[in-house]
Amino acid sequence: MLGLSRNDFLMLLFVLFLVAAAPILLNPFPExxxxxxxxAGYPDLMQRFLIxxxxxxxxxxxxxxxxxxxFGHAAFLGAxxxxxxxxLKLLTINVIPAIIVSTLVAGLFSLAIGYISxxxxxxxxxxxxxxxxxxSFALASSVLQPITGxxxxxxxxxxxxxxxxxxxxxxxxxxPSLFGWEMRESMQxxxxxxxxxFNVGYYVCAFIxxxxxxxxxxxxxxxxxxxxxxxxxxxxxxxxxxxSPRPYTLAAFVISGMYAGxxxxxxxxxxxxxxxxxxxWTASGEVVLMTILGGVGTVLGPVxxxxxxxxxxxxxxxxxxxxxxxxxxxxxxGLEDFMVAVIHPFVGKGWHLSLGxxxxxxxxxxPGGFVGSLHNVFSRIFRKRAQ
Amino acid sequence: MExxxxxxxxxxxxxxxxxxxxIALGLTLIFGTLGVVNFAHGxxxxxxxxxxxxxxxxxxxxxxxxxxxxTDFLGKPLQIKTPYVESWFGESVxxxxxxxxxxxxxxxxxxxxxxxxxxxxxxxxKHFYKRPHSDQILVTxxxxxxxQEIIKAYFGANQIPAPAPSAFIGSFDFGxxxxxxxxxxxxxxxxxxxxxxxxxxxxxxxAFLQFTTFGMVVRAGMADRExxxxxxxxxxxxxTIMFGIAAAVAGLAGVMYTPINSPSYTSGMDFLVISxxxxxxxxxxxxxxxxxxxxxxxxxxxxxxMREVIEFIPGINQVVIYLAAIVILLARPRGLLxxxxxxxx
Numbered sequence: 001m002l003g004l005s006r007n008d009f010l011m012l013l014f015v016l017f018l019v020a021a022a023p024i025l026l027n028p029f030p031e032x033x034x035x036x037x038x039x040a041g042y043p044d045l046m047q048r049f050l051i052x053x054x055x056x057x058x059x060x061x062x063x064x065x066x067x068x069x070x071f072g073h074a075a076f077l078g079a080x081x082x083x084x085x086x087x088l089k090l091l092t093i094n095v096i097p098a099i100i101v102s103t104l105v106a107g108l109f110s111l112a113i114g115y116i117s118x119x120x121x122x123x124x125x126x127x128x129x130x131x132x133x134x135x136s137f138a139l140a141s142s143v144l145q146p147i148t149g150x151x152x153x154x155x156x157x158x159x160x161x162x163x164x165x166x167x168x169x170x171x172x173x174x175x176p177s178l179f180g181w182e183m184r185e186s187m188q189x190x191x192x193x194x195x196x197x198f199n200v201g202y203y204v205c206a207f208i209x210x211x212x213x214x215x216x217x218x219x220x221x222x223x224x225x226x227x228x229x230x231x232x233x234x235x236x237x238x239x240x241x242x243x244s245p246r247p248y249t250l251a252a253f254v255i256s257g258m259y260a261g262x263x264x265x266x267x268x269x270x271x272x273x274x275x276x277x278x279x280x281w282t283a284s285g286e287v288v289l290m291t292i293l294g295g296v297g298t299v300l301g302p303v304x305x306x307x308x309x310x311x312x313x314x315x316x317x318x319x320x321x322x323x324x325x326x327x328x329x330x331x332x333x334g335l336e337d338f339m340v341a342v343i344h345p346f347v348g349k350g351w352h353l354s355l356g357x358x359x360x361x362x363x364x365x366x367p368g369g370f371v372g373s374l375h376n377v378f379s380r381i382f383r384k385r386a387q
Numbered sequence: 388m389e390x391x392x393x394x395x396x397x398x399x400x401x402x403x404x405x406x407x408x409x410i411a412l413g414l415t416l417i418f419g420t421l422g423v424v425n426f427a428h429g430x431x432x433x434x435x436x437x438x439x440x441x442x443x444x445x446x447x448x449x450x451x452x453x454x455x456x457x458t459d460f461l462g463k464p465l466q467i468k469t470p471y472v473e474s475w476f477g478e479s480v481x482x483x484x485x486x487x488x489x490x491x492x493x494x495x496x497x498x499x500x501x502x503x504x505x506x507x508x509x510x511x512x513k514h515f516y517k518r519p520h521s522d523q524i525l526v527t528x529x530x531x532x533x534x535q536e537i538i539k540a541y542f543g544a545n546q547i548p549a550p551a552p553s554a555f556i557g558s559f560d561f562g563x564x565x566x567x568x569x570x571x572x573x574x575x576x577x578x579x580x581x582x583x584x585x586x587x588x589x590x591x592x593x594a595f596l597q598f599t600t601f602g603m604v605v606r607a608g609m610a611d612r613e614x615x616x617x618x619x620x621x622x623x624x625x626x627t628i629m630f631g632i633a634a635a636v637a638g639l640a641g642v643m644y645t646p647i648n649s650p651s652y653t654s655g656m657d658f659l660v661i662s663x664x665x666x667x668x669x670x671x672x673x674x675x676x677x678x679x680x681x682x683x684x685x686x687x688x689x690x691x692x693m694r695e696v697i698e699f700i701p702g703i704n705q706v707v708i709y710l711a712a713i714v715i716l717l718a719r720p721r722g723l724l725x726x727x728x729x730x731x732x
Contacts, residue, residue, distance in 0.1 A: 069521055116717065123424070123520070124716055127667040131709035134660065138709075143702030281660055285528065292525055345540040353540070356532030363526045364511075367518065 008217050011300060015213055019206040022046055023196050030193030037318055040311055043186055043199035044270075049307045050205040051266050054212045056290040056302030058259020061219060062252050063288070064297035067232035071126045071284050072113070072133030076257040078140065078279030080106040080264025082147065085154045085274045092164035093156075093174045095183065095204070095269035099262065106261020107254055114253035118246060121235070133284055141276035153275035176269045178204060183270055201270045208266060209303075212259060217299055219255070228252050260287075293362050295369030304370055312358065316351035391572050396689045398561070402578040402647060404685020405585030409640035410658055411665040411677035412589060413633035419609045419672045420626045423512055424520055426527040429659030430534040431634050434503065435496050435641025436650035437538055439549045442492035446472055446485045487552045489645055496638045504634030508627045531655065539652040551577040551646035577646050584643050588636060589678055595632075596674075605629055609672075664712045670725020680723055684708050 001009045018025070027041030040046065059073055080102035087098040117128040140148040148154055158173050165174070175182045183201035190196075219225050230238050231245045238245055268274050277283070286309070294305025324343055328336040346354045366373045410432055417425045449468035457465040473481030484491070511530065515523045550556070559579060561572035596602035608615045608622040615622045641650070648654065665684055669676030690696065691707035703710075715723065 069524075116713070120716060120720060123671065124667060124720065127664060128713060128716055130660065131664060131712045135706040135709045138705035139702055142705055282656075288521075289525065289528075292521065296521075345536075350536055350540055352532055353536035356529045356536060359529035360511075360526055360533065363522055363529065364514070367522065 002214070004217060005221070008221065008299075012210075012214060012217065015300070015303070016210060019050065019209060022049075022206075023198050023202070027194060027196060031190075031195045032193070037323070038315060040314065042197055043184075043202050045310065045314055046199070046202050047205050047266075047270050048310050050202070050209045051263050051270070052287070052290060052306035052310055053303040054205075054209055054266065055260055055263035055287050056294065056306045057209075057212055057216045058256040058263070059287045060256075060291050060296065060298075060302040061216060061228075061259065062256035063291060064302075065220070065225060065228035065232060066249050066252050068118075068121070068249060068253070069126050069288070070117075070129040070253070070256075071281060071288070072117075072129035072131075072136075073256070073260050073287055074279050074281070074283035075113070075133035075136040076106040076110050076260035077264040077267075077283065078136065078274070078276065079109045080261030081268045081274035081278055082140075082154060082264075083261070084265040084268040085156065085272055088156050088176055088268065088272050089160040090163065092162055093176055094164075095176050095178055095265075098176070098269055099208070099265040102265030102268070103258050103262045106264065107258040110254050110257020110260075111250070114250050114257065118249050118253060130281055130284070133279060134281055137276055137279040137281070140279055148276060149274070151276060153273050155274075156272040176272055205266055205270070208262070212262065213299075213303070220299055224248070224251070289359055291369075293359070293366075293369055295371030295373075295375075298369070298371040298375070301369050301371035308370070309355070312355060313351065316347050316354045317349075319347035321348070392693070394561070395572055395574075396693060397686055398572070398574050398578075400686030400689035401582045401682070402685075403688060404682035405582050406640055406644050406658065406681075407662060407665045407685050408678045408681025409585055409588060410637055410662040411669060411681045412592060412674060413636040413640075414662060414666045415669070415672060415674050415677040416592070416629055416633040416636070418666070419674065420605060420629045421508075421512065421516065423515065423523050424527070425512075426524050426659065427507070427531040427534065428527075428633075428637055429655030429657075429662065430531040431500065431503065431637040431655070432641040432644075432658055433538065433650065433652065433655030434534065435500060435638030436549075436645050436654060437542060437641075438496040438499055438638065439489045439492040439642045439645045440542065440547050440650060442495050443485070443488040443549055446470065446488050446491075450474070486554075489549055489551060489642065492642050493639065496642045497635050500635040500638030501631040503638075504631035505627060507634070508630040512630070531659070535652050535655065542652065544652060546649040546651040548649045549645040551580075555580060555646075581643050581647065585640070588639055592632070592636065593674070601625065601628075661708055664708060668712050668715050668722050670722030673722070673724040676722055676724030683723075684711060687711055 002012075004012065023041050023046065025041075026046065027039045029035040029039050040049075055073075055077060059070070062073075063069055083105035084098040084102035087101045088095075091097050113129065113132045117125055117132065120128055141151050156173055156176075158171075162174075175184055177183060178200070181200045183204065184199075186197050186199040188195060188197050227238075227243075227248050231249060235245055264274075264278070267278075290305040290309050291302045292305070293308060294303065295301025321340060321344060324340045324347070325336065328339045331339065344350070346357075362369075368376065410428060413431070414425060414428050417423055417428070447470050449470045452467050452469065454465045454467050459465050470481055470485060472484050475481070476484065507530070511526065512523075515526060555576040558573040558575045561574055596606055604615065604620055604622070605625050608620075608625065612622055641654075644650075661684070665680045666677055668684065669678070669680030687707055688704070692704040697704055719725075
């Protein structure tokens with residue numbers, strides 16, 4: 001169906017179900033209960049799941065298939081963000097041109113960087129991409145300030161030209177919208193104790209993620225994808241057969257750069273503000289971690305990795321001392337204070353510590369990422385049954 | 388442009404270049420011996436810097452006595468702090484000890500970093516020899532985050548000043564020495580100390596590898612690990628020691644750098660990315676290349692931050708290192724002094 005094998009089609013349906021029902025699935029705890037802060041079903045966070053999911057899917061096309069580890073993909077996300085905001089400022093507040101243009105701009109940008117960086121492989125390639133991204137970051141936060149807004153960032157203003165909409169100088173700054181539906185609009189549905197929020201922007205992201213995911217499956221299963229896998233497994237042998245790997249790796253690089261630009265365009269469509277910190281190398285590192293945590297080279301892995309990291313980032317940073325005291329209040333006082341003191345460095349402002357530990361544990365004990373490990377477990381079970 | 392201005396930029400580049408060279412040297416030692424890409428090396432630099440802070444705090448631990456006869460500006464009885472070292476060793480020795488806390492921290496840093504290095508290698512890195520480079524990068528990157536956050540939890544997120552001994556405060560007037568007129572070529576004393584210290588460490592590491600039996604075995608192991616193992620030498624144990632030494636080099640670079648740049652928990656990460664660029668530009672696995680590239684890039688950076696240059700090409704000071712790295716890697720695929728076949732698959 002849709003040119004997919006049965007398994008892949010089922011996987012697509014599974015993802016479709018997950019993203020469509022996420023506002024319900026991610027809110028398992030009733031509103032007002034003590035566990036409600038573990039709910040992830042609010043628009044801002046769910047949008048981030050999907051946007052970083054798209055970013056990671058694209059990164060996986062390069063890293064998972066060809067094995068080229070780019071440390072500069074955040075530059076494309078940043079370039080896409082800036083292009084998107086400029087479209088919202090100059091052309092129209094409708095998000096469609098912004099998303100398309102940001103994808104194209106990131107594509108051109110990645111074509112230029114990829115053309116030079118792909119002359120080298122291994123760690124030399126990684127360092128070249130890192131150098132380009134850090135250069136973009138440094139320039140965006142200093143010299144290119146007229147285009148990028150420097151360190152304060154680029155945002156939409158009331159007196160922007162907006163050629164297609166016609167300038168308006170009264171009222172509020174218009175919010176990004178899709179033919180009149182504002183991205184920030186939500187419908188809240190209380191069901192019993194639960195409160196479900198269905199957000200316009202979220203479903204726009206969800207629609208685009210499904211397309212991006214579908215394209216990614218098609219690339220993975222196509223002859224082109226096979227060629228990329230050949231580059232990963234044995235580049236030399238491929239060269240001996242008379243095929244130059246360069247055009248293929250460059251194509252993969254540009255495709256993944258366009259995915260990053262698409263993610264950047266979506267990011268500013270949800271919240272029209274682009275800052276230069278988006279291009280910093282830590283942001284590039286984050287997408288690498290998402291991909292690896294989820295499972296490199298698997299179709300589904302990057303989406304799951306992005307969801308896990310963004311979820312824990314959000315939850316750990318929200319827990320504070322008062323909450324901890326609440327949880328351990330059943331214990332005797334001394335023990336309660338002790339438990340709070342033990343957990344305190346790991347949560348709230350210290351959530352990076354938990355995140356760092358989680359990475360380490362995941363990489364030490366789950367070499368193939370979550371999806372890879374699940375796959376191993378299943379194949380072991382089925383092998384036993386076959387015997 | 389005057390000659391003195393050019394010389395000044397070379398001098399300015401030397402201290403940053405020394406730090407780059409020391410970190411890159413440690414990274415290359417680890418890569419050359421164990422074949423591991425250590426992303427936690429910046430964190431080791433940072434821990435070294437916080438050893439200086441710890442020593443400073445330990446030495447200034449004080450007893451508080453209340454002098455009822457005097458009052459402070461709020462009208463409360465005056466609190467007089469006497470550091471323990473003053474009451475133990477007398478006022479002049481005690482003050483001198485506190486004043487010299489940064490150089491004294493070297494004696495704490497070496498054992499601490501050696502131990503951290505051993506624990507890291509035996510406890511974590513050992514299990515990653517046969518895993519792909521990307522796994523090594525990620526697990527050490529995770530470790531760097533963890534170390535950084537632990538330091539942040541104990542010392543806070545702000546920069547903590549750790550000044551140089553008062554004997555080294557002020558600047559040396561190179562201009563009047565080499566006949567360019569006084570005041571033209573001022574260079575802080577501590578930066579001279581740092582440069583000399585870095586040269587000493589680099590010389591010690593090279594001498595250790597070149598002139599001792601231990602170093603000879605390590606070099607043999609770097610060239611052909613298996614054959615050395617077949618000769619009945621426990622090369623793993625020696626490589627573990629080399630990891631400790633590399634950690635100590637990073638720590639020492641951090642300790643002595645504290646008066647130049649007050650340490651904060653992010654100072655390791657700030658150096659890490661550039662150090663990797665330095666290592667790659669120098670050529671993976673080449674110790675001499677790492678040192679050379681460290682100084683070249685440090686001096687280049689300080690030249691690019693001259694006012695005349697920035698006016699000519701705006702923003703160049705921010706990107707010159709990366710630009711140089713790109714040019715060098717495209718012109719010399721294996722870096723300045725790199726060998727063939729290292730990390731290219």
